[in-house]
Amino acid sequence: MNISLLAFLGYTGLVLVLAWLSHRVGSGKSFISEYFLGSRSLGVIALALTFGATSASAGSFAGFPSLIYAHGWVLALWIASYMVFPLCAMGLLGKRLSQLSHRTGAVTVPDVLRERFRSPALAVLSTLLLALLLCVYLIPQFTLAALIMQQLLGSSALYQDAAFAVQQAVPMLAAQNGDPEYVLGLLIFAGLVIVYTMFGGFRAVVWTDVLQGFVMLAGVLIMLFLALHQVGGLRSASEDMQVMEPPELGTASFALDSAAPSSGVRIAMGTWFEDDGRLLRTGEPVYIPAGDTLSGVVKVTRIMTPSEITRIKASPLPSLPAEPRVHELRAYARGSGKSGTYMRAPGPSPSDPNGFLPIGLAISFFAFWAVAGTGQPSSMVRLMAFTGTVTLKRAIASLTMYFALIYFPLVIIFCCARLLVPGLDHTPDRIMPAMAYLLSDNAGIPWLAGFLIAAPFAAAMSTVDSFILMITSSVVRDVYQRSINPRAPAARLRLMSYCVTILVGLVATLGALYPPQFLQYVVVFTGGGLAVAFLGPVALGLYWPQFSKAGAMASMCGGFAVYLGLYAAGFLAYGSTAPIRPFGLDPLIWGFVASLVAAWMGTHWGSPNPESLIRKFFGDSIADNPRGDPGHPKAAGT
Amino acid sequence: MDKLSRSFVRARKESLHIVTAWLVCGAWTLGYCALFAYSEEPPALIWGLPSWVLFGIVLPWALATVFSIWYALVAIQDDDARPAA
Numbered sequence: 001m002n003i004s005l006l007a008f009l010g011y012t013g014l015v016l017v018l019a020w021l022s023h024r025v026g027s028g029k030s031f032i033s034e035y036f037l038g039s040r041s042l043g044v045i046a047l048a049l050t051f052g053a054t055s056a057s058a059g060s061f062a063g064f065p066s067l068i069y070a071h072g073w074v075l076a077l078w079i080a081s082y083m084v085f086p087l088c089a090m091g092l093l094g095k096r097l098s099q100l101s102h103r104t105g106a107v108t109v110p111d112v113l114r115e116r117f118r119s120p121a122l123a124v125l126s127t128l129l130l131a132l133l134l135c136v137y138l139i140p141q142f143t144l145a146a147l148i149m150q151q152l153l154g155s156s157a158l159y160q161d162a163a164f165a166v167q168q169a170v171p172m173l174a175a176q177n178g179d180p181e182y183v184l185g186l187l188i189f190a191g192l193v194i195v196y197t198m199f200g201g202f203r204a205v206v207w208t209d210v211l212q213g214f215v216m217l218a219g220v221l222i223m224l225f226l227a228l229h230q231v232g233g234l235r236s237a238s239e240d241m242q243v244m245e246p247p248e249l250g251t252a253s254f255a256l257d258s259a260a261p262s263s264g265v266r267i268a269m270g271t272w273f274e275d276d277g278r279l280l281r282t283g284e285p286v287y288i289p290a291g292d293t294l295s296g297v298v299k300v301t302r303i304m305t306p307s308e309i310t311r312i313k314a315s316p317l318p319s320l321p322a323e324p325r326v327h328e329l330r331a332y333a334r335g336s337g338k339s340g341t342y343m344r345a346p347g348p349s350p351s352d353p354n355g356f357l358p359i360g361l362a363i364s365f366f367a368f369w370a371v372a373g374t375g376q377p378s379s380m381v382r383l384m385a386f387t388g389t390v391t392l393k394r395a396i397a398s399l400t401m402y403f404a405l406i407y408f409p410l411v412i413i414f415c416c417a418r419l420l421v422p423g424l425d426h427t428p429d430r431i432m433p434a435m436a437y438l439l440s441d442n443a444g445i446p447w448l449a450g451f452l453i454a455a456p457f458a459a460a461m462s463t464v465d466s467f468i469l470m471i472t473s474s475v476v477r478d479v480y481q482r483s484i485n486p487r488a489p490a491a492r493l494r495l496m497s498y499c500v501t502i503l504v505g506l507v508a509t510l511g512a513l514y515p516p517q518f519l520q521y522v523v524v525f526t527g528g529g530l531a532v533a534f535l536g537p538v539a540l541g542l543y544w545p546q547f548s549k550a551g552a553m554a555s556m557c558g559g560f561a562v563y564l565g566l567y568a569a570g571f572l573a574y575g576s577t578a579p580i581r582p583f584g585l586d587p588l589i590w591g592f593v594a595s596l597v598a599a600w601m602g603t604h605w606g607s608p609n610p611e612s613l614i615r616k617f618f619g620d621s622i623a624d625n626p627r628g629d630p631g632h633p634k635a636a637g638t
Numbered sequence: 639m640d641k642l643s644r645s646f647v648r649a650r651k652e653s654l655h656i657v658t659a660w661l662v663c664g665a666w667t668l669g670y671c672a673l674f675a676y677s678e679e680p681p682a683l684i685w686g687l688p689s690w691v692l693f694g695i696v697l698p699w700a701l702a703t704v705f706s707i708w709y710a711l712v713a714i715q716d717d718d719a720r721p722a723a
Contacts, residue, residue, distance in 0.1 A: 073688055076695045077675060080667045083695075083702040084660045087709065091656045095649045095717055234686030242680055343688050345675035359672050366664050389716045396710035404703050408696070543650050545642070618646050 005156045007450025011215070011458075012192060015208050019196035022203035044391050048398035050209035050466075051090060051382050052406075055373060060410075061216070061456030062144055063523075065435075066428035068414035071349070071356040072241065072342025076411045078357055081369035086399035089373040094383045094392045096542040100617060101384035108470075109377045109534065110478040112384070116541045116617060117549040120483060126556065127478040129533050130377055134467045135507060137526040141467070142186060142512035145460035149185030151433040152453045159184065186512050189461070194505035197465045198498050202385070205465045212458035217405060219452045224409040226439040227416040237416050240307065243339045244418065246348040247425050248302040250329035252280070254295040254322035260288045265321050267295075272317045272423070275324045279303045279312060283426030288322060295322065299426040302329050305339070308422055342418065350425075360584020368588050372527055375535030378466045381473075432456055468508075472500045521577040525567060528588040532559040536595035545618040550606025551599045559595025563587050645717040652714055659709070663702050670694035 068075040097112070104115035110130065114123035153159040160181065167180040196204050231237040252275075254267060267286035272279065283299035303309055334355040335341035335348030342348065345362070346355030357365075373379065386392055417435050424431055436452035476497050481488055488496075536555040540547040566587035570579035579587045671694040674681075681688035687696065 073691055074675070076691050077667070077671050080671075080695050080699070081660075081664070083667075083699040084656075084663050084706065087656055087702075087706040088660055091710065091714065092653050095652070095714070096646070099645065099649075099717065235683060236686075238683050238686050238688065242683075340680040343681055344677065344690070345671060359668070359676065362671065363664075363668055366668055370660055389714070393710045393714050393716075396714075397707040400703050400706040400710070404699065408699065543653060618642050 005153050005158060005450070007447065007454060008152055008457075011454050014211060015192065015196055015461075018207040018211060019200040019204040022200035022207050025203060044394040044398060048213075048395040048402060050206040050213075050462075051086075051379060051395065052213055052399050052402050055085075055089070055376070055379065060406075061459045062148065062429060062432055064407075064410060065414045065417070065432045066430075067356075068411055069417050069431045070425060070428045071347035072418070073411065073415060074345045074347035074355075074357050075414075076408065077345060077362050078365050079369070079407050079411070081366045082403050082407045085369055085373050086396050086403060088370045089376075089379055090383065090392065090396045090399065092374055093380065093539060093542060094386075094396075095389060097380060097383045097538070098386060098389075098392065100542065103617075106384065108473045108477050109380050109538065110474060111482070112380075113537060113541065113552065114478075114482065117552050118613060119549045119552070122537075122549060122552055122556070123478055124483065125553070126534070126537075127474045129556070129560070130530070131471050131474050133526045133530050133533075134471050135504065135511075136522065137530075138464060138467055138504070138508035139511035140522045141460055141464045142190060142508045145189040145457065145464065146182050146186035146512060147429075148433075148453070148457045148460060149189055150179075150181050151430070152450070152457065153185070154181050183513070186509060190505055190509040190512075193461055193464050193468065194502055197468050197505075198501040201497075202469060205462075205469055206385075208465065209462045212462040213402070215451075215454055215458045217402065219454065220406050220409050220413070222448065223413050223435065223439060223452060226443050227413045227420065227435070230439065230442050231416045231419055234412065237419055238343065240419050241340070241342050241415065243305060243307055244342055245304040245337060245339050246332040246335045246341060246350075247304055247423065248329040248331055248336075249350055249426055250300055250302065250326060251297045252282075252300045252324050252326040253297050254286050254288065254320070254324055256288060256293045256322050259291045259293055262290045264288055264290045264292075265295075267320060267322065269427075270423070271320070272312060273320055273324050274317060275326050278326070279309045280324070280326065281423030283424075286322070297327065300326065301423045301425045303423055304337075308419075312422065342415070358584060360581075361586070364581070364584070364586035364589055367592075368528070368586055371535060371588060371592050372531040374539075375531030376527070377530060377534050378463075378470055380534070380538060381466075381470060464508075468501055468504050471504045472497050475500050525577075528586070528591070529560060529563055532563045532588060532591035532595055535592065536599050540596075540599050544603075545614045546603060546609060547599065548603045548606050548609050551601075551603030554602030554606075555595045555599035558598025559591045562594035563591030566590060648715045648717060655709070655713070659702070659705060663698055666698045667694055 064075070064079070067078070100106070100116065101112055104112070106112040106115050110123040110126040113126050114120060163180040163184040166184050166187070196208060200207070228234060228237075254265075256265060265286075265288040267282060269282055269285045271282045271286075273282070274280070280300045280302045283301055286295045286298050288295045303312065330350070331337070332348050332350050333353045334346070346357045346359075349356045383392075386395065413435070414431060417431055420438055421431060421434050424434060433449075433453050436449045440446050440449040440452065476493055480496060481493060485492075533556050536559055537552040540555065541552060566581075567577075567579040571577065573580060581587065582590060671690055675688075675690040675694060681690055683689070684692050
């Protein structure tokens with residue numbers, strides 16, 4: 001049996017066991033508090049790892065490595081804000097959010113807003129925004145997870161047979177996407193996540209996050225050791241990168257002298273070949289159909305660095321069954337013909353003459369990660385679920401170490417990948433599995449590849465489960481229980497929760513059958529939108545006593561409107577998904593600034609908060625009268 | 639309102655410290671990298687790292703890690719998040 005399949009099955013088995021255990025532990029407790037917040041019982045490891053694993057989406061283990069591979073060391077600057085991410089994301093809001101949610105019994109972020117501002121309208125608005133953006137966010141996560149499944153198990157005969165069976169059983173389903181292996185990966189992923197999220201609720205999500213967090217950490221550290229060993233040490237790798245030039249990207253087709261036989265002619269993706277003394281690599285599989293003499297046009301990458309060409313040609317190149325015809329080769333817009341461009345900022349770029357990360361964009365991203373990370377409702381929910389301040393403090397310390405051990409090592413690993421797996425510049429998204437297989441094979445431990453590839457799969461899963469549960473909690477708790485039927489029995493809430501979880505999973509699965517074209521842009525847009533909409537109202541609500549209902553409403557709507565407007569203007573101006581970036585700064589920064597300005601204006605011109613509300617959440621009576629009940633005997637003197 | 643609760647005042651002070659730490663890290667990293675990472679000259683290597691990565695990112699990252707751990711474990715006050723009632 002395929003070793004990757006074995007590793008995957010083992011991992012899946014563990015996830016299901018954890019879901020079953022969490023279901024058993026949670027049974028007999030209050031349904032809403034247990035299902036949506038794990039009875040607020042998170043310990044240090046659980047809080048740190050569920051926070052870390054949820055933050056690290058599939059993008060961290062698929063998109064980030066591909067960016068490092070494509071642009072080099074400048075990605076260390078791109079991700080540098082993670083040096084203070086745990087302190088900001090957990091420390092800024094953690095203590096106050098926890099106090100407030102405990103005091104009011106709130107179990108969701110809209111719940112907190114409703115209580116803090118005494119505004120059902122704000123709760124409904126935030127629920128709608130949350131559910132809409134999270135549903136959109138889920139689609140690229142499902143898509144990436146299905147692609148990872150395909151890469152992980154695609155070489156297994158059992159998987160291919162199962163994909164064929166799916167195609168036969170539901171031809172329409174497979175035909176919609178055109179790729180039965182992708183569809184099977186999507187169905188397996190969706191089924192697994194829906195089942196364990198539905199069955200175990202928040203506790204299952206957290207426990208599986210802990211498992212996934214350990215898988216990610218172990219995967220990165222093993223890859224770091226193997227990559228540095230196989231590249232001859234960091235100094236050796238950097239010296240080779242100092243002379244490296246960006247490649248040229250282009251297209252080619254392959255021709256036969258006579259018609260192809262009945263089985264056709266295939267040339268594998270990643271095959272090296274020479275054409276007029278130029279060294280190139282195919283970026284897609286080549287296929288010449290039976291009876292034909294010419295293949296379709298495929299992507300190719302031309303290596304430009306002399307020392308790299310010598311190293312690759314030291315091993316004999318494969319003899320090709322067809323003659324290559326290179327059509328066009330394009331030099332990089334930034335970095336072409338310059339050695340060492342992967343070692344410095346702004347990094348090479350195939351399309352942007354300003355490079356990958358001009359300084360304005362670097363400033364944006366330094367702010368982006370802190371603001372976006374702190375403002376994610378999925379992070380805020382975790383800050384409502386721990387046992388006490390001591391747990392929060394230790395979790396911040398643990399997560400600081402965890403992120404330091406994950407993100408900077410990833411930069412080193414995938415800079416080494418430029419030397420170990422050259423010529424993948426047309427399809428850098430494949431670098432993670434390619435490195436996993438190469439490092440494991442070179443080390444003589446091929447089974448390790450399955451474990452290493454489980455890391456991005458775990459990252460996708462740990463993000464998706466949290467978001468599904470957040471949407472469920474928003475619909476069941478904030479809309480149904482709080483606004484429609486406050487006396488709903490636990491059995492009905494349980495049934496509704498199960499149904500909504502299944503429904504959300506199905507919607508995301510259907511969306512992923514027709515995946516949007518620009519996955520990373522959807523992830524960035526929705527993640528930024530959530531942060532812009534929620535960080536202002538929540539943070540100011542926790543720390544500004546006079547911050548009022550009108551201010552919160554203005555902050556949420558104003559920030560999101562500016563953010564959305566800059567994306568819409570970019571679409572109208574450029575006809576693409578790139579937003580307008582005034583002064584080179586990302587729309588998230590402008591959206592957040594607008595959110596703060598609107599908050600001030602709304603609070604300044606709107607109705608002030610009643611004194612009792614301020615006293616309840618900020619007053620000195622809190623120590624004696626934690627629920628802020630004005631009728632409490634010890635509140636009388638305040 | 640007469641008086642703000644002590645736990646709120648402490649939390650607000652801590653949040654200001656955290657924002658300050660973030661600003662200091664940003665000023666160091668972005669300032670150093672703006673000066674030295676965008677040069678056309680090939681960077682010097684120190685311990686195998688480009689010098690701008692070592693001094694502009696690794697060093698502040700290490701110090702931020704030490705500071706975050708110290709601040710979390712020592713400076714943040716214990717304010718029990720659970721309601722007394």
